[in-house]
Amino acid sequence: MNKLTYLGHSAFLLETQNFSALFDPFLVSSPVKAKDFKNLDAIFVTHGHGDHFGDTLQIAQNTGATVYTSLELASWLSKKGVHAIGMQFGVAKFDFGTLRMTSAKHSNSFSVESGIPCGESCGFVLSIDNKKIYHAGDTSLIADMMLLESERIDVACLPIGGYYTMDVNDAVRAVSFIKPVIAVPMHYNTFAQITQAPNEFVKLVKDANLDTEVKVLNFGESFTF
Numbered sequence: 558m559n560k561l562t563y564l565g566h567s568a569f570l571l572e573t574q575n576f577s578a579l580f581d582p583f584l585v586s587s588p589v590k591a592k593d594f595k596n597l598d599a600i601f602v603t604h605g606h607g608d609h610f611g612d613t614l615q616i617a618q619n620t621g622a623t624v625y626t627s628l629e630l631a632s633w634l635s636k637k638g639v640h641a642i643g644m645q646f647g648v649a650k651f652d653f654g655t656l657r658m659t660s661a662k663h664s665n666s667f668s669v670e671s672g673i674p675c676g677e678s679c680g681f682v683l684s685i686d687n688k689k690i691y692h693a694g695d696t697s698l699i700a701d702m703m704l705l706e707s708e709r710i711d712v713a714c715l716p717i718g719g720y721y722t723m724d725v726n727d728a729v730r731a732v733s734f735i736k737p738v739i740a741v742p743m744h745y746n747t748f749a750q751i752t753q754a755p756n757e758f759v760k761l762v763k764d765a766n767l768d769t770e771v772k773v774l775n776f777g778e779s780f781t782f
């Protein structure tokens with residue numbers, strides 16, 4: 558059984574039988590804080606913006622979790638004593654499963670130290686225990702999402718807030734491309750520019766007759782899949 562918990566903005570905690578990981582741990586609106594993590598295997602970081610890199614350094618240092626991110630950000634983390642794996646777009650196999658780094662259309666810069674190279678923003682498809690989770694990171698709607706249909710994604714975490722990323726209408730098109738079993742909206746209502754009622758996304762997916770279940774999660778709320 559896999560459990561996914563929404564920690565606000567684009568932050569999620571994934572727990573499987575033998576593995577636990579955070580995605581984009583910006584925990585400002587989360588009921589769980591950086592210091593609360595004692596045991597963690599991995600942190601997946603889509604890019605260096607502050608609202609995604611978040612508490613990565615502190616959590617990785619506290620827990621010994623391995624950070625998976627761009628080659629460039631991984632190199633910076635390694636210099637801080639963190640075990641970090643530098644990824645490129647493509648597929649890599651690890652003990653826990655398979656990690657595909659997917660493209661995202663979004664800039665990348667580093668909130669902690671300006672001027673260092675960051676590589677490109679990305680998303681991730683994590684295959685673990687016969688399930689696939691897609692975390693899109695920050696991105697506009699991109700045609701590459703059509704390639705994900707054949708991946709048979711179980712859970713897709715998609716930004717819906719607009720302004721910096723896809724808005725609800727784009728996110729519905731993303732659902733029509735990806736056809737995940739479950740879609741979870743993220744990256745909305747945390748800043749004034751990304752104010753968005755998530756139920757609008759639920760309604761639009763329904764209106765489009767898509768076979769995907771949309772799960773709107775409160776901060777700290779979980780579901781199993």
Ligand code: NI
Pocket residue numbers: 604606609663695721
């Ligand atoms: Ni960003």
Ligand code: MN
Pocket residue numbers: 606608609695721744
């Ligand atoms: Mn963002």
